Amino acid sequence: MFDTDELVINMGPQHPSTHGVLQVVLRLDGERVVDADVIMGYVHRGVEKLTENRDWTQIILLTDRLDYVASATSNLGYCETVEKLMEVEVPRRARYIRTILSELQRVASHCLWLGTHAMDIGAMTVFLYAFRERELVLDLFEEYCGARLTYNSMRIGGLPLDIPSGWDRKVRAFCDVMDSKIPEYEELLTNNRIWLERTRGIGVISGEDATALGLCGPPLRGSGVYRDVRKDEPYAAYDEFEFDVPLGTHGDTYDRYLIRLEEFRQSLHIIRQALDGLPEGPVMGKVPRLIKPKAGETYHAIESPKGELGYFIVSDGRATNPYRLRVRPPSFCNLQGLRPLIVGHLVADVVALIGTIDVVLGEVDR
Amino acid sequence: MIETLVIPLLKIAVLLNAVMISVAFMTLLERKVIAWAQSRLGPMRVGPYGVLQAIADPIKLMVKEDITPAKADKLMFTLAPILSLVPALVVFSVVPFGGDELFYITDLNVGLLFIVSVTSIGVYGIILAGWASNSKYPLLASLRASAQLISYEIAVTMTLVSVVLTAGTLSMVGIVEAQQDAGLWFGFVQPVAFVLVLIGGLAETNRAPFDLPEAEQELTGGFHTEYSGMRFALFFLAEYANLIVISAVVTVLFWGGWLRPFPNVDALAFLDLIPSWIWFFGKMFVFLYLFIWIRATFPRYRYDQLMRIGWKVLIPIALANIVVTGIVKVVL
Numbered sequence: 176m177f178d179t180d181e182l183v184i185n186m187g188p189q190h191p192s193t194h195g196v197l198q199v200v201l202r203l204d205g206e207r208v209v210d211a212d213v214i215m216g217y218v219h220r221g222v223e224k225l226t227e228n229r230d231w232t233q234i235i236l237l238t239d240r241l242d243y244v245a246s247a248t249s250n251l252g253y254c255e256t257v258e259k260l261m262e263v264e265v266p267r268r269a270r271y272i273r274t275i276l277s278e279l280q281r282v283a284s285h286c287l288w289l290g291t292h293a294m295d296i297g298a299m300t301v302f303l304y305a306f307r308e309r310e311l312v313l314d315l316f317e318e319y320c321g322a323r324l325t326y327n328s329m330r331i332g333g334l335p336l337d338i339p340s341g342w343d344r345k346v347r348a349f350c351d352v353m354d355s356k357i358p359e360y361e362e363l364l365t366n367n368r369i370w371l372e373r374t375r376g377i378g379v380i381s382g383e384d385a386t387a388l389g390l391c392g393p394p395l396r397g398s399g400v401y402r403d404v405r406k407d408e409p410y411a412a413y414d415e416f417e418f419d420v421p422l423g424t425h426g427d428t429y430d431r432y433l434i435r436l437e438e439f440r441q442s443l444h445i446i447r448q449a450l451d452g453l454p455e456g457p458v459m460g461k462v463p464r465l466i467k468p469k470a471g472e473t474y475h476a477i478e479s480p481k482g483e484l485g486y487f488i489v490s491d492g493r494a495t496n497p498y499r500l501r502v503r504p505p506s507f508c509n510l511q512g513l514r515p516l517i518v519g520h521l522v523a524d525v526v527a528l529i530g531t532i533d534v535v536l537g538e539v540d541r
Numbered sequence: 542m543i544e545t546l547v548i549p550l551l552k553i554a555v556l557l558n559a560v561m562i563s564v565a566f567m568t569l570l571e572r573k574v575i576a577w578a579q580s581r582l583g584p585m586r587v588g589p590y591g592v593l594q595a596i597a598d599p600i601k602l603m604v605k606e607d608i609t610p611a612k613a614d615k616l617m618f619t620l621a622p623i624l625s626l627v628p629a630l631v632v633f634s635v636v637p638f639g640g641d642e643l644f645y646i647t648d649l650n651v652g653l654l655f656i657v658s659v660t661s662i663g664v665y666g667i668i669l670a671g672w673a674s675n676s677k678y679p680l681l682a683s684l685r686a687s688a689q690l691i692s693y694e695i696a697v698t699m700t701l702v703s704v705v706l707t708a709g710t711l712s713m714v715g716i717v718e719a720q721q722d723a724g725l726w727f728g729f730v731q732p733v734a735f736v737l738v739l740i741g742g743l744a745e746t747n748r749a750p751f752d753l754p755e756a757e758q759e760l761t762g763g764f765h766t767e768y769s770g771m772r773f774a775l776f777f778l779a780e781y782a783n784l785i786v787i788s789a790v791v792t793v794l795f796w797g798g799w800l801r802p803f804p805n806v807d808a809l810a811f812l813d814l815i816p817s818w819i820w821f822f823g824k825m826f827v828f829l830y831l832f833i834w835i836r837a838t839f840p841r842y843r844y845d846q847l848m849r850i851g852w853k854v855l856i857p858i859a860l861a862n863i864v865v866t867g868i869v870k871v872v873l
Contacts, residue, residue: 296841300837304580
């Protein structure tokens with residue numbers, strides 16, 4: 176007479192907390208998730224295919240549209256891969272500025288993550304606070320390259336522009352502001368009982384599982400696995416700076432939150448060092464007019480705010496565009512971990528867990 | 542005739558309008574306070590400092606299209622918002638806004654019991670709304686609502702018992718008078734009960750951090766996902782009216798209603814120059830502000846955590862509080 180049935184519910188693609196057009200089909204027993212199906216592809220634009228018909232410089236513009244909340248690091252990854260393929264030497268000043276830009280980008284991206292993640296759990300004030308600081312970073316980017324979201328801020332062989340005069344002073348001032356704002360976020364969340372209850376022990380994943388799933392970035396480090404491309408395979412000028420890689424111990428949502436907050440501080444630390452030691456010189460290396468790498472293939476990865484962002488490029492040496500370009504987007508790989516994370520949790524945790532892996536759908540679907 | 546019919550009806554008319562208008566401005570207050578907490582300005586366009594936003598919002602909701610989903614249960618779907626608003630308004634009939642008879646509609650000798658029973662009808666509004674929408678998210682929300690509201694109802698009602706024990710009456714006016722006789726607001730006599738009612742009240746009115754049936758980020762608006770236009774507005778009216786009710790009840794039960802501070806200290810008699818209803822609204826405003834402040838500050842609890850707090854923390858404390866109150870009452 177009485178029988179229970181699973182409730183199948185569509186979370187997304189139109190849902191306030193799926194961070195874009197992610198669709199999660201949940202099978203619920205009461206409020207508990209029995210099974211989940213993660214469906215993506217709603218913003219597939221065929222970026223990888225498009226690159227085969229654009230010349231090497233035009234592709235930088237397309238990489239902006241991958242992880243649109245962190246386009247500077249997308250630019251950097253692509254440019255460095257092509258430089259590696261062409262064996263171009265990038266001037267030291269350019270490498271320093273690239274480091275500053277990508278760390279600023281990390282701060283901006285983490286601000287957006289913190290805001291939306293807290294918002295998903297119901298703390299709406301943190302959202303506005305984090306966006307307030309993100310705005311400052313965007314202002315800095317606007318002053319540097321004129322754009323606030325899709326920067327197109329790098330070129331193969333260096334940078335299109337040197338930094339404007341007085342910009343370094345403003346960056347330094349921003350670092351001080353940001354330093355004083357991080358305690359504000361912490362005050363609202365870190366020791367907040369409700370925040371602790373909502374994040375501690377939620378979405379626990381062990382280091383082995385995280386590695387097996389191919390997670391990267393903060394979700395991987397949250398499980399205590401030491402992997403940071405900035406340290407392991409230094410690029411740009413990271414080998415010249417001191418910084419720590421924060422690691423988690425429990426592998427839960429709270430650890431991932433703490434890690435990203437610590438990354439704020441480490442990023443500011445790197446930016447300050449880079450500003451202190453900013454060398455003089457050109458920002459553009461010696462690159463041929465017509466960029467046409469010789470035949471060959473290469474893979475190069477950088478640490479984007481979301482994790483390991485890699486580019487695999489094949490050049491046939493004849494055309495002025497890549498034969499094949501493949502992106503290894505961190506969000507895509509981290510999304511792999513969503514299903515194991517959410518099964519067994521409640522509906523309310525699903526939004527917290529989508530937030531904690533920090534996906535950007537533009538990068539997932541490409 | 543005039544005494545028994547006209548004056549009460551006039552009072553009811555005035556009160557209803559006052560409640561509606563204050564609810565409208567309550568939404569404005571909420572938006573403004575939260576905006577200030579979040580270092581922004583809030584509504585600024587409609588009228589000076591956005592004051593007229595409180596009027597623009599209801600007008601907007603009234604002229605919006607009223608949609609009934611094709612598969613909804615039409616009768617229940619219409620009934621639900623009414624069922625949640627009416628009890629919230631009815632409760633105001635026993636709230637004494639001032640010391641004079643002019644400031645309350647009736648002094649029911651079971652006033653507190655009346656409030657508890659009438660407000661619990663409002664729960665049906667939310668449950669029916671979620672069920673009648675015939676949609677999945679609202680259904681989840683209504684399940685949450687029924688569990689949450691009922692369990693917090695118990696905690697709050699049990700807590701109120703200890704207040705009634707202290708006051709020796711169920712009449713709202715009587716409770717205030719008892720505080721006058723005691724020379725002490727019950728908030729100082731029953732601090733535990735005060736905190737419990739405050740928490741339980743938040744949970745019962747679906748306010749953050751207990752706004753699970755709404756849970757915008759999880760359930761996309763919860764029970765009112767399918768509602769639009771005026772029916773949606775009725776839910777909002779009900780929510781804010783309930784908020785005012787809770788503030789008023791807390792003020793009456795724990796903070797002396799319309800009494801000035803230290804009602805028995807003659808040295809402070811000059812405070813009586815301030816009319817009693819201003820004291821009442823002043824105190825009520827403090828709680829309204831507090832509720833908004835809490836909403837701006839805290840994340841949201843999860844459903845199972847909420848139930849755990851209700852059943853494993855609040856109810857045992859409430860029970861212990863009754864026992865302690867009873868013993869103290871007998872001993873003294």
